[in-house]
Amino acid sequence: MSYSSLMSIIEELLLLLPPALVALFLYINLIKWINRKKPNLPPGGLGWPFLGETFSYLKPHPATSMGQFMEQHISRYGKIYRSSLFGEPTIVSADAGLNRFILQNEGRYFECSYPRSIGGILGKWSMLVLVGEMHREMRMISLNFMSNVRLRSYLLPEVERHAWLVLRSWKEHSAFSAQEEAKKFTFNLMAKNIMSMNPGEPETEKLRREYITFMKGVVSAPLNFPGTPYWKALKSRSTILKVIELKMNERFQEMNKGQERVEEDDLLGWALKQSSLSKEQILDLLLSLLFAGHETSSMALALAIFFLEGCPKAVQELREEHLEIACRKKLKGESGLNWEDYKQMEFTQCVIDETLRLGNVVRFVHRKVLHDFRYKGYDIPRGWKILPVFAAVHLDSSLYDDPHQFNPWRWQAQPKCKSSLKHEN
Numbered sequence: 001m002s003y004s005s006l007m008s009i010i011e012e013l014l015l016l017l018p019p020a021l022v023a024l025f026l027y028i029n030l031i032k033w034i035n036r037k038k039p040n041l042p043p044g045g046l047g048w049p050f051l052g053e054t055f056s057y058l059k060p061h062p063a064t065s066m067g068q069f070m071e072q073h074i075s076r077y078g079k080i081y082r083s084s085l086f087g088e089p090t091i092v093s094a095d096a097g098l099n100r101f102i103l104q105n106e107g108r109y110f111e112c113s114y115p116r117s118i119g120g121i122l123g124k125w126s127m128l129v130l131v132g133e134m135h136r137e138m139r140m141i142s143l144n145f146m147s148n149v150r151l152r153s154y155l156l157p158e159v160e161r162h163a164w165l166v167l168r169s170w171k172e173h174s175a176f177s178a179q180e181e182a183k184k185f186t187f188n189l190m191a192k193n194i195m196s197m198n199p200g201e202p203e204t205e206k207l208r209r210e211y212i213t214f215m216k217g218v219v220s221a222p223l224n225f226p227g228t229p230y231w232k233a234l235k236s237r238s239t240i241l242k243v244i245e246l247k248m249n250e251r252f253q254e255m256n257k258g259q260e261r262v263e264e265d266d267l268l269g270w271a272l273k274q275s276s277l278s279k280e281q282i283l284d285l286l287l288s289l290l291f292a293g294h295e296t297s298s299m300a301l302a303l304a305i306f307f308l309e310g311c312p313k314a315v316q317e318l319r320e321e322h323l324e325i326a327c328r329k330k331l332k333g334e335s336g337l338n339w340e341d342y343k344q345m346e347f348t349q350c351v352i353d354e355t356l357r358l359g360n361v362v363r364f365v366h367r368k369v370l371h372d373f374r375y376k377g378y379d380i381p382r383g384w385k386i387l388p389v390f391a392a393v394h395l396d397s398s399l400y401d402d403p404h405q406f407n408p409w410r411w412q413a414q415p416k417c418k419s420s421l422k423h424e425n
Contacts, residue, residue: 039379042091044073044082052084063303063359064404066392070094074392080378086115090385091369094392096399098375102367102388107132113368113385117222121214121233122291123284138285141277145270152339154265155193160337162189165199182301183294187211190293194286195247196266207243210236211290218291240290241283248272248279296361303359304351307406314351314408321347350408358406360391 047053053069061067066074070092073081079094093099102110111131119129127138146155166185170176187208188199197204217233224231251272267289271282308315325341364387372382380386395403401410 039381040377041381042080042082042378043077044092046084046089050087052087052090054085054087057083057085064395066094066389066395070389070392079392080376085387086366086385088385090387091380093386093388094396095376096393096396099388099390099393101375102386106367107136109369109371109373110367110386111370112366114366115222117230118218120222121218121230121237122288123237123280125281125284126288127285127292128288137275138277138281141271141275141285142267142289144274145267156337156339156342158192159189162192162199178305179298179302182305183212183298184208186294186298186301189297190290192266194267194290195244196268197247203243207240210239210243211294214240215291215295237287240287244268244283244286245279248282299361300352300355300359303361304355307355307358308351311406311408314406317347318351321345347408347412350411353411354406354408357394357400358404360394363391364389 045053047056056069059067059069065071073083073092074094080098081092083090083092085092093102112128112135113131114128119126122128125134125138127135127142130138162185165188166181170181188204191197191204191207192199197207214233214236217229217231217236220229220233222230224234247268251269255272267286268282271277271285275282277285308318322345325344329335329341367386367388369380369382369384369386373380393399397403
């Protein structure tokens with residue numbers, strides 16, 4: 001063979017080498033992919049294209065039930081199943097151990113992941129939308145403001161004062177809406193502690209009316225067209241923020257004139273003096289806390305009244321507990337509730353716990369999985385949404401005896417709801 005022929009063959013082989021290497025690489029990875037163990041996802045289905053099962057999941061149902069959707073899916077798939085909700089592949093958990101693991105590992109395995117429409121109406125700096133360091137900073141500002149000292153010395157007397165204002169406004173033998181009165185009470189309390197706005201004043205009442213419109217939009221479909229509840233809520237949000245901003249500018253003027261208050265007696269003053277947040281961040285913080293504090297507290301109060309109305313025995317025991325405390329205070333010459341009085345209300349705490357369990361004020365929360373992990377043999381993939389459904393746990397007959405019955409005495413004994421957590425990283 002001549003030298004030129006040999007070189008020609010070598011050149012042809014060199015030309016074939018890159019495709020051959022690429023083919024070999026693809027073949028090896030294909031074999032690895034075929035042999036790789038497929039993830040064992042929880043059972044379930046995806047529902048309709050794009051929409052998934054969101055509308056069925058959000059179908060209204062009584063607070064004291066988990067809803068037909070959850071009942072059917074748990075019956076078919078078990079307490080942990082997969083679905084497509086809010087436009088994302090989702091793991092739904094009715095398992096007490098997994099729910100506890102989710103709540104205890106915020107920031108490590110999970111982070112908040114609410115639908116984009118929530119951020120559009122509560123603001124991009126809302127704690128429901130923020131994750132990571134900014135979320136922690138906002139949360140610490142709120143927690144530091146609501147310290148134990150402030151709870152005992154300031155908030156508790158404020159709660160008593162506002163309660164008396166509501167009770168004295170009722171006329172004897174006249175009907176009232178427990179839900180409306182609870183909403184009015186909690187809004188006035190939150191407005192006072194957030195911006196020092198006094199109940200009954202025209203400015204406070206105007207803000208409350210705007211807030212009612214705002215709330216109707218928060219819980220509605222995010223359709224931003226003229227006339228829709230969501231569109232109206234965005235307009236109310238703008239009005240509410242203008243009120244908060246006006247209060248903020250008044251504080252700045254006081255500070256510039258050297259008229260600073262000795263203590264930060266509301267959250268607005270605390271945020272201005274104890275944080276480096278921007279004006280926009282403070283506005284969203286105050287709005288989100290007004291929303292969170294008002295909705296949860298007012299619903300819990302209304303539900304407690306509803307449950308107690310059907311349980312005269314619990315009402316009688318509550319009355320006896322409170323009268324006993326009142327008599328002791330009278331003998332000591334004391335007036336007004338204090339922290340020790342509150343700590344002595346053991347049966348009252350049982351009523352609160354049972355109201356929250358049966359009433360399910362917060363039914364579920366939105367979280368996103370940050371790292372792959374295994375739980376009870378299931379692979380939970382990174383990037384998926386995961387919804388811990390508290391209502392399903394609270395109404396689980398394997399955890400609570402007669403779970404649909406209002407029974408505050410169940411909390412006097414050792415709680416039956418105990419679950420162990422077993423997961424694999």
